[in-house]
Amino acid sequence: MDYRMTIIIPVFNEIDNLDRIHSTFTDYFSKSKTKSKVLFIDDGSTDDSFNKISEICTNNPDFEYLKFKENCGLSAAIKAGIDHIETELIGYIDADLQTTPYDFDILLEDIDNYQAVIGYRGKRKDTLSKKIQSLIANSIRRSLINDGVIDTGCPLKVLRTDVAKKIPFFKGMHRFIPALILLQNGKIKQLKVQHFERIAGTSKFNIFNRSLKALRDTFAYRWMRKSYINYTIEKSKIS
Incomplete structure (x- = not known):
């Protein structure tokens, strides 16, 4: 099948x-004008997630998976997805479905003119503590790198695959995907998307990995931005 976009869904x-992901994406695929598929990245789950993923993917070409031997973290899951995707576009969404795949169609309207189109959550449906943690993390990032990104934690993104494959990776990279594309002199567009309460499962984030790790990773990005190499080849002759 001629897919244009592969959507990465990290799972831990x-x-x-997972049943809701399966039914929601099956319905989305039947309605979207863009032919897409899902790539689950099982990040070393210790519950029955992988067996359910395997069941979903059996005899269903719209759903594929990669399974990590052990838990490696969100940035590693995203990197593995990017490394293995060959479609023109890469989508990204979290497994909690606090954002909806139907909003991919909003982002896709502008992707031909940008290297990435990313969502920002209009009316957050998180708990108060989660909102405070995100506010602190976003404030730290904005004050130190000032990349103009409204909501770096929004998990709904569409990237051009050739650009995504050039992103330099490090732990915590998932917080800086738009900023890392800007390092390549890429253009991004930000659009408001819907946000919903988490219906099932539990959040994997807390004040430590939202704020303290974000501070450490922001300094890593600042160093990378200062040292990043960009070049344009005007002519070449290579045999």
């Missing part, structure tokens, strides 16, 4: 959400 102990 999300057994209670």
